[in-house]
Amino acid sequence: MADRTAAVARLLIVDDNKVNRLLLARQLELAGHNAAVAENGRVALELLRREPFDLVLLDMEMPEMDGFQVLEQMTGDLALRDIPVIVTTSLEGIDSTVRCIELGAEDYLHKPVNPVLLKARIGASLEKKRLRDRQKELMRRFATPEVERDLATSGFALGGKRVDASVMFVDIRGFTTLAESQPPEETIELLNTYYTLMFDAIAGHGGIVSLMIGDGLMVIFGAPAPLPGHAEAAVRAALEMVETMALFSIERERAGKAPLAIGIGIASGAMVAGYVGTNERATYTCVGDVVNVASRLESHTKAAKRPILIDAATAAALGGRVPVEALGPVEVKGRAAPVEAFAVAASSERD
Amino acid sequence: MSDAAIDAATFRELQEAAGAEFVAELVGTFLDEAPRMTNALAAALAAGDADAFRRTAHSLKSNAATFGALQLAALARELEQRAAGVVAAGDARALDALLAEHARVASALAELKDG
Numbered sequence: 145m146a147d148r149t150a151a152v153a154r155l156l157i158v159d160d161n162k163v164n165r166l167l168l169a170r171q172l173e174l175a176g177h178n179a180a181v182a183e184n185g186r187v188a189l190e191l192l193r194r195e196p197f198d199l200v201l202l203d204m205e206m207p208e209m210d211g212f213q214v215l216e217q218m219t220g221d222l223a224l225r226d227i228p229v230i231v232t233t234s235l236e237g238i239d240s241t242v243r244c245i246e247l248g249a250e251d252y253l254h255k256p257v258n259p260v261l262l263k264a265r266i267g268a269s270l271e272k273k274r275l276r277d278r279q280k281e282l283m284r285r286f287a288t289p290e291v292e293r294d295l296a297t298s299g300f301a302l303g304g305k306r307v308d309a310s311v312m313f314v315d316i317r318g319f320t321t322l323a324e325s326q327p328p329e330e331t332i333e334l335l336n337t338y339y340t341l342m343f344d345a346i347a348g349h350g351g352i353v354s355l356m357i358g359d360g361l362m363v364i365f366g367a368p369a370p371l372p373g374h375a376e377a378a379v380r381a382a383l384e385m386v387e388t389m390a391l392f393s394i395e396r397e398r399a400g401k402a403p404l405a406i407g408i409g410i411a412s413g414a415m416v417a418g419y420v421g422t423n424e425r426a427t428y429t430c431v432g433d434v435v436n437v438a439s440r441l442e443s444h445t446k447a448a449k450r451p452i453l454i455d456a457a458t459a460a461a462l463g464g465r466v467p468v469e470a471l472g473p474v475e476v477k478g479r480a481a482p483v484e485a486f487a488v489a490a491s492s493e494r495d
Numbered sequence: 496m497s498d499a500a501i502d503a504a505t506f507r508e509l510q511e512a513a514g515a516e517f518v519a520e521l522v523g524t525f526l527d528e529a530p531r532m533t534n535a536l537a538a539a540l541a542a543g544d545a546d547a548f549r550r551t552a553h554s555l556k557s558n559a560a561t562f563g564a565l566q567l568a569a570l571a572r573e574l575e576q577r578a579a580g581v582v583a584a585g586d587a588r589a590l591d592a593l594l595a596e597h598a599r600v601a602s603a604l605a606e607l608k609d610g
Contacts (some may be wrong), residue, residue, distance in 0.1 A: 160554065161528075161554045161557060161558060162524055162528055163521060163524055163525050163528060163558045163561060164557060164558070164561070166520075166521055166524060167513060167521060167561060170513050170514075170517050170521075171512065171513065174512075174513070174514075205550050205553050205554070206550075207547075207550065234553065234556060234557045234560070235553075255557050255560070255561075256557070256560050256561040259512040259513075
């Protein structure tokens with residue numbers, strides 16, 4: 145058989161009847177597909193969990209494990225739920241058709257399978273799968289694995305829920321000046337390196353990036369999945385980020401380029417997290433007073449000449465495990481009442 | 496319904512779709528597998544296993560329809576639907592018509608395969 149290429153789809157035929165298996169395999173082969181066979185549901189699931197498949201042709205009536213059980217298991221398995229299933233059966237009655245559709249079958253073909261219909265349905269299913277795969281790929285690129293999993297398990301719905309979390313804002317200091325002093329290509333490359341370093345530190349401490357604007361980042365610790373000790377996780381991520389940027393600056397200076405510094409603001413407490421936007425374009429984010437405080441603290445890092453500023457709730461949650469310095473009440477833009485700010489000492493500062 | 500064991504139009508369509516040579520092989524597989532299915536029907540009936548009886552009748556119905564054995568498919572379908580009753584009654588004679596039609600289909604298919 146020829147090597148698997150992008151154009152050749154790999155299909156799995158599941159049927160306990162040998163004549164049906166051979167005939168379907170022949171029809172698929174003639175249509176230019178690559179097919180594997182399984183004689184019952186149990187064998188099919190073993191194969192599906194071992195090798196990648198683009199589509200499953202599933203018989204319903206089988207010994208050991210029938211098609212309904214296979215559909216149930218596939219729907220409950222994140223790795224298998226997106227593989228389209230075309231049910232091929234001679235079961236009669238609307239009941240079994242309805243049950244298959246309810247269990248997530250993509251299409252339904254009556255046996256003996258008409259080759260022209262088979263070809264058309266397979267083509268349509270594979271096209272849908274390609275679109276879904278592309279969406280998943282885009283999702284991977286633009287969302288974090290946590291948000292992707294949350295979407296996969298609970299589905300997409302606009303609207304939020306109350307969570308207890310920490311939110312972090314990050315910015316490169318003097319980025320605009322820097323961007324003006326160098327060609328845009330260099331800025332893009334710099335941003336990509338910066339994002340790679342920041343995302344690594346953030347993900348390593350359980351945070352998810354909610355927004356990216358220019359050189360600015362908004363990060364959530366504690367949603368969509370609850371994160372015990374989210375305040376400390378956020379502070380430890382911040383320390384790692386500042387330290388990473390210090391190392392990156394040393395490299396830049398060796399290459400004759402300007403060093404980079406970042407400012408980070410963190411606040412903790414109750415907020416509302418969820419998908420905000422429209423059904424076509426939405427982002428996972430959180431809103432609330434805590435979010436404003438974190439954003440303002442980040443803005444204040446420049447005036448305070450401290451890389452990391454946190455609010456009282458975050459400082460209290462640290463329980464002395466990370467040294468902080470109380471800066472007292474700080475007047476921040478956009479808020480009537482001053483905010484109690486605490487500076488976290490980054491090791492690069494102590495040097 | 497025609498009196499022929501195999502509906503010529505269905506069989507020809509199958510040959511056109513899958514290739515005559517392949518269909519000859521497929522008929523060979525069916526002739527090998529079919530006695531196992533008819534034996535399984537009798538065994539399920541004797542053992543009182545209505546589920547196995549229904550599943551086997553279902554499988555036989557599906558294969559018969561593939562080759563255009565329309566009467567065999569109809570008889571298998573009837574047994575599939577009446578499986579619970581037939582097995583509960585231990586009605587071995589319910590199989591007679593199906594076994595006779597199966598023999599007729601097998602010889603017709605053997606002829607078509609070599610012809």
